[in-house]
Amino acid sequence: MANVLKVTNPATGELIQEVRINSEEEINQALKNGHEAFNKWRKVNAHERSRLLQKWSGIVQDHKEEIAKIMTLENGKPLAESRGEVDYATSYIDWYAEEAKRTYGRTIPANTESKRIIISRQPVGLVAAITPWNFPAAMMTRKAAPALAAGCTFIVKPAVETPLTTMRLVELAYEAGIPKDVLQYVNARGSVIGDIFTKSEYVRKISFTGSTPIGKQLIKNSADTVKHVTMELGGHAPLIVAEDADLDFAVQQTILTKYRNAGQTCVCANRIIVHENIVDSFSEKLAEAVKKLKVGNGLEPDTQVGPIINEKGYEKVAAQIQDAIDKGAEVLAGNQFNVNKEQGYFFVYPTVLKNVSTDADIMQEETFGPVAPIVSFKTLEEAVEIANSTPYGLAAYFFTNDYRTGTYFHDHLDFGIIGWNDGGPSGAHVPFGGMKESGLGREGSIEGIEPYLETKYLSIGNL
Structure with a gap:
């Protein structure tokens, strides 16, 4: 198998760029790096994570025309739609920059005078995402923004047809100050990356947008390590x-x-x-x-x-x-x-x-x-x-x-x-997701950050 992806313009068939495919060793190292970075990123306070997301959104908007053109070249959609997608993509970053400060816990009245019960929320860990070609910007930020806001680290495998948009978005995130091991991308064939992500001991959550048959396989493969899964699958x-x-x-x-x-x-x-x-x-x-x-x-x-x-x-x-x-x-x-x-x-x-x-x-x-x-x-x-x-x-x-x-x-x-x-x-601002074989979980709105958080409760006795 060739070690490069040939990204072509679907309107003309012309070659846009060759992108190197990451080796299995490189992907596993990236997963390890993301896992290790999680222990630092989770400790960054919510207001600082919010600030970095806001800065990322602003930089993306500053490069709106550039990103829109990249998207149209590799995806084929009209340039006006690509510009609209950049706005759509940054709207998710903006939303979750705010939600980062609202991952509230709570206290529960105890059933005895000698106890106090406290509920807290914590990030699930390293998130691995697989995104589709039809919305290469928005589907990436719809997953990355809530993950980073919650305190998770994030690695994404973009579609082989449209990797360039995601790669540029990640580069701009680094310009905003988001650490490189906190947000990463890898390029690989879907059949390869699915097995690596689902088998990895470092990955605690899989987020996927794509076909129902592939989503079902990812769910099955994630069961062995009981990973969290969010699946936005086929529609009709x-x-x-x-x-x-x-x-x-x-x-x-x-x-x-x-x-x-x-x-x-x-x-x-x-x-x-x-x-x-x-x-x-x-x-x-x-x-x-x-x-x-x-x-x-x-x-x-x-x-x-x-x-x-x-x-x-x-x-x-x-x-x-x-x-x-x-x-x-x-x-x-x-x-x-x-x-x-x-x-x-x-x-x-x-x-x-x-x-x-x-x-x-x-x-x-x-x-x-x-x-x-x-x-x-x-x-x-x-x-x-x-x-x-x-x-x-x-x-x-x-x-x-x-x-x-x-x-x-x-x-x-x-x-x-x-x-x-x-x-x-x-x-x-609205919860996006389906019933029946169209998926599990929701993306967007206040529901969209929930899959990236664990609930922990503390019972304090002998007060």
Whole structure:
């Protein structure tokens, strides 16, 4: 196996940079260094940790354009989205800079006059994280910031497709004064790093964002050493449009959630479920709007939809479209491609499919591409049944102006994140995570620092 990663631009196939793969010995040494640094970092007071995180955030913002360009080059997303992701990434650092000072303990009234009971919180130890390619900045800071705020040390393995963004963020953290052994990155293949992280005696927690099958394997492998785990896994989000919905607004919000990052997000709407009385109108409006989206290189200022990350991703999306068509779907927009396998770029034009069979692959498997399959429903119960019919429970969306319909959907949809007339519910201040096979734990908000803390209680007797 080659000892370098070839990082390429998915919009052109051009080589951006070669990145050296760390050896197993180097990775294990980094883990040892992180473990040893933990004993010093945990003693740094919370206000100082907060100050260092705030400084890191400021330096990242000072380099916003540089980081955004790196991200677009290696990821392909439009530059405007990359700039937005830098802001999203620093919002997590800012949030947890504040939460560092709020890892409160408490006292509990004792059941006898001779005792006093004190509850304290302490960091779990060295945290090892594996992050995805689709949000290379935000998914890193969403894990690193609460870990460092809690007093943990942190090591991250970025995706092989997009290591450069993470590497630059870590370099800027060092400029802010965060010690090098407290925050580290390593570059390796996922199949290699998973075994090293889960078997290591130094790692006390694994944080992973990625596919459900890999997450399940990491959970199994972490069991032998009883590591803490946070898993943000696959999604297959439904988007329900009720009969009374504002169609123009629903279309605008559907585009926001479906075609961002070329549909390559874990929370994007993958199944569009529309009431039968408005499905024709909604489908027509969506298709017309989608046809106007500009596809191209993310560095071009008017680009709205970039490329698929690689050939494997393209082949899955293309196969899902063809399978849906074979099972009776009607193409209202898209089903066009700009592909050059030799040069290494893969564009799928935003696609809208109507009358999709519920047994089509695209209705059962996560898509990760700019394709909106539309099905219709008659009753609210039927809409919920379709929405809940997969093993996934990460995000769901619905559009209605009737509080009774909205309350029913909220109560019956089995998803950790729900947007009611909102196609963009994510933020550093809210708990992000899924139900069922979409994960364990939450990231963001006050819940996001909890997985990095242990609870200890002290019972003082003979007072």
